[in-house]
Amino acid sequence: MKVLHRGAVVLLTTLALLATVHGQVARAPAAGTTLLRVRVLLNQSNPALEMIVNHPVVPKVQKLANPSRWIITLPRVKMSVPDKDLATQNDRITAVHFEQQHNPVAVVATVQLGIPDNNFTLTVTGNVITVST
Structure with a gap:
């Protein structure tokens, strides 16, 4: 269970980072x-x-x-x-x-x-x- 929990935390952190980066790119003026x-x-x-x-x-x-x-x-x-x-x-x-x-x-x-x-x-x-x- 501990490995699954650690993997889930890494996955959620990665998804949050990607969402943040994607949001910044989408709003950034050209x-x-x-x-x-x-x-x-x-x-x-x-x-x-x-x-x-x-x-x-x-x-x-x-x-x-x-x-x-x-x-x-x-x-x-x-x-x-x-x-x-x-x-x-x-x-x-x-x-x-x-x-x-x-x-x-x-x-x-x-x-x-x-x-x-x-x-x-x-x-x-x-x-x-x-x-x-």
């Missing part, structure tokens, strides 16, 4: 999150903007009209340049502008839409964020 790569995927039937970061992030997407566009905010994310423009040769996604915000820290992407489109699909898979028409 202060060092960086936008690594951006691609505009035009070879699909529905054009998409793909953004890759080095840590998972929960983006916020707004739809705006006149002109029709999406505003995608990546909170607590930094990029290597203050701003960046991407021109496309597509009638659905005509241009993308990225801007680094400092207070609060965030990368904001403005996706200009050539055709008014209120529908979008947001997919977050690990460190890859995709917004498509």
